[in-house]
Each structure stands twice: as structure tokens, then as C-alpha cells.
Amino acid sequence: MNMTTSVKAHSAPAQLLLMEDVTRRFGGLTAVEGFTGHVGFGERVGLIGPNGAGKTTLFNLITGITGVSSGTVHFCGERVTGLAPDNLARMGVARTFQNLRVLPNMSVFDNVSIGALGVVGHSPWSSLFGRRTLSNRISKLTWQALERTGLCDQAGMLAANLSYGRRKYLEIARALALQPKLLILDEPAAGLNDTETAELAFFIRSLSDQGLSVMLVEHDMGFVMSLCDRIMVMASGRKIADGPPAHIAAHPAVLEAYLGTEEDEV
Structure with a gap:
């Protein structure tokens, strides 16, 4: 009698990032309440809302900067609730900040290499191979990120001497040096002119075309609506x-949140 053994195949997670009933309280203030949402593989997702809606707090919860009061966060099918930012970064979650965190008195290359060090400095490379090999690995990841962001020619320049628009790309380059699966952008188009904003949208679209998932907070509605596959409000x-841009643009609750009602104006 032939015996066959049934083995269940390990199924890949349906979403790259999954947030379930996530809540964050600061004393008596509830900044985020019962948030459930996801980001798919290779998806561009916008997060919008009026000032004080809780968007940046949600980003801080996803990246481990702020702890979750209740609820769960999963990344790549693993429960990551409560993990520290450096652990999440090594897993593939990278972010930029609304207030640029560029180190002005360091070179562009050295700024980006900090991101590469975040990966290589905690990998088998750091213990199995010598210092020169480690340095070469950091250098390779740094140059790759500089090339992707068009900053190779400015690698030796002090970050302080970059234009504001190029500093935006420097922050993104440092995040890309971490080799992320999810790139979280906080107000990437803030302070850019129309030409720079259009170039940035093209660049972000090219990243997702290469398989990188992108989640962003942005107040420029034209930028968000034209770039994102899906928008959460x-x-x-x-x-x-939560839905595609056309759905969000006509959603009654969204219009009320942004424009208010007649009763609000009385």
C-alpha cells in the first residue's frame, strides 16, 4: 500500500504591511484609534488627512519609534509589534522625515553610508569577514543608493551645500541604502516647486516599478492623487x-473632514 504525505506549502503573506486595530494613547489623548489597513507588495499608498489627524503618529507606530498601546502590526507575515526601529530597519522598513535629518557637516557619501551601515553592521558580514570586506560592502551599497537617486556627482560634497531639493533625495538615498522592502516618506514634496514635484513623482513611481512598496504622507493632493494606487484617509x-484616488476624491466623509459641514460653519 502506497503511503503519501501531504505537505502544506508555506503561503506568502497577502500584504507586505498589515495593521490590525492599532491604537496609541498618550495619557488621556487617543492619537490613533482602531486603525486597520495594509500596504501590498509593490504598491504606492498615500496617507492623507487634516492636520492633527494622527498620520505622523501612525508612521511612528509602524517604524517602532512609538510603541503601540493595543493592536498588532505585521510585516512580511511576521508580527513586529513592539520591535525597535533598528530591528524593523534591518527587516526592510525605511523612512524619511518631514524635517530633514541630513547631517550637514558630513559628505553626501558619508550620510548615505550610515544607512548602509545599518544593514551591514548587523549582518553575518560583520562577524564572518574582515574590516576591509565590511568597508567594501558598505561602499557598494552606498554607491548603489547614490546612483539610484542621481547623487553620484555630489558624493564628496558637504550635505550642507546641497540645494533643499537635493537634500530630499539624500534622505531617500540613505533610506534606500538599507535595501528596504517598504519605503515610508513623510511629506516628500513639501517645499518643492512644480518641476521638482513632478520629477519626484516620476522617481517614486520608478522605485515601485522596481518592486519597492511606498507609503507616503503628503498634503499636496495633486501629487498624491496622480501618484498613488490607493489612498487611506x-x-x-x-x-x-480607503480606496483608489477617484473613490477618495468623491467620498462624503473625506469631503466633510477637509471642508466641514454647514453646521460646522455656524
Whole structure:
């Protein structure tokens, strides 16, 4: 009698990032309440909402900067709730900040190499191979990130001497040096002119075309609507809508959150 053994294949997670009923309280203030949402593989997702809606707090919860009061966060099918930012970065979560965190008195190359060190400095490379090999690995990742962002020619320049627009790319380059699976951008188009904004949108689209998932907060609605596959909307700490741009643009709850009602104006 032939015996066959049934083996269940390990199924890949349906989403890259999954947030389930995530809440964050600061004393008596609830900044994020019961947020459930996801980011798919290779997807460009916008997160919008009025000032004070909880968007940056949600980014801080995803990246481990702020702890979750309740709820769960999964990344690549693994529960990552409570993990520190450096652990999440090594898993493939990288972010930029609304207030640029460029080190002005360091070169462009050295700024980006900090991101590469975040990967290589905690990998088998750091213990199995010598210092020269480690340095070469950091250098390779740094040059790759500089090339992707068009900053190779400015590698030796002090970061302080870059234009504001190029500093935006420097922050992105440092994040890309981590070799992320998910890139989180906080107000990437803020302070850019129309030409720079269009170039940035093209660049972000090219990253996702290469398989990188992107999640961004942005107040430029034209930028978000033209770039994102899907948009999640927050108001008063809660998600009030989630869908493609055309759906969001006509959603009654979104219009009310941004424009208010006649009763609000009385």
C-alpha cells in the first residue's frame, strides 16, 4: 500500500504591511484609534488627512519609534509589534522625515553610508569577514543608493551645500541604502516647486516599478492623487476611507473632514 504525505506549502503573506486595530494613547489623548489597513507588495499608498489627524503618529507606530498601546502590526507575515526601529530597519522598513535629518557637516557619501551601515553592521558580514570586506560592502551599497537617486556627482560634497531639493533625495538615498522592502516618506514634496514635484513623482513611481512598496504622507493632493494606487484617509485618529484616488476624491466623509459641514460653519 502506497503511503503519501501531504505537505502544506508555506503561503506568502497577502500584504507586505498589515495593521490590525492599532491604537496609541498618550495619557488621556487617543492619537490613533482602531486603525486597520495594509500596504501590498509593490504598491504606492498615500496617507492623507487634516492636520492633527494622527498620520505622523501612525508612521511612528509602524517604524517602532512609538510603541503601540493595543493592536498588532505585521510585516512580511511576521508580527513586529513592539520591535525597535533598528530591528524593523534591518527587516526592510525605511523612512524619511518631514524635517530633514541630513547631517550637514558630513559628505553626501558619508550620510548615505550610515544607512548602509545599518544593514551591514548587523549582518553575518560583520562577524564572518574582515574590516576591509565590511568597508567594501558598505561602499557598494552606498554607491548603489547614490546612483539610484542621481547623487553620484555630489558624493564628496558637504550635505550642507546641497540645494533643499537635493537634500530630499539624500534622505531617500540613505533610506534606500538599507535595501528596504517598504519605503515610508513623510511629506516628500513639501517645499518643492512644480518641476521638482513632478520629477519626484516620476522617481517614486520608478522605485515601485522596481518592486519597492511606498507609503507616503503628503498634503499636496495633486501629487498624491496622480501618484498613488490607493489612498487611506485619517481624521481625528481614525481611518475614515480607503480606496483608489477617484473613490477618495468623491467620498462624503473625506469631503466633510477637509471642508466641514454647514453646521460646522455656524
